[in-house]
Amino acid sequence: MRRGVAVAVAASVLMGGALTGLGVSAARAADAPRGQLVANANACMGCHAVDRKLVGPSFQQIAAKYKGDAQAQAKLARKVKEGGSGVWGMIPMPAHQTMSDADIRTVVDWVLAGAPSR
Structure with a gap:
């Protein structure tokens, strides 16, 4: 090849x-931005979409909810790593413990930027 x-x-x-x-x-x-590539490679898109709710909220909804929250990066990174429920409804978000901290930061930063396509 x-x-x-x-x-x-x-x-x-x-x-x-x-x-x-x-x-x-x-x-x-x-x-594609690196955050989107990492999200695709780690099955994030199975439950989330950029602009519409799937199983979980859209990335744009997450960005809007946490806009102006100085602790958002840390909160969301912990949520990705440990999982959780109750913030967006009763369906739990599974833990992603095998994802590297660097990859989690990349995805969370991309999401908080509004999940831009470029």
Whole structure:
């Protein structure tokens, strides 16, 4: 496999999408913020979407709720690592104890920025 194709395949897999066109998938992966890439790679998108509620709140709803909260980064990092329930309803958020602290910070910072696509 050529190196460029291998990179495009890896980027598409990391983004969690099907390989519909190497150019499109690779371009999307290259343009995506690191927080979004880490969220995709750690199954965050199974319960959360950027702009709509799924099982849990959207990332944009989370950003709005914690806007102006100086402790938001620490609170959300702890919630990701340890899991919990009650803030957004009765469905618990599972713990992500195998996620590195650096990856958690990356995702939380991205979410608190409003989960921008670029």
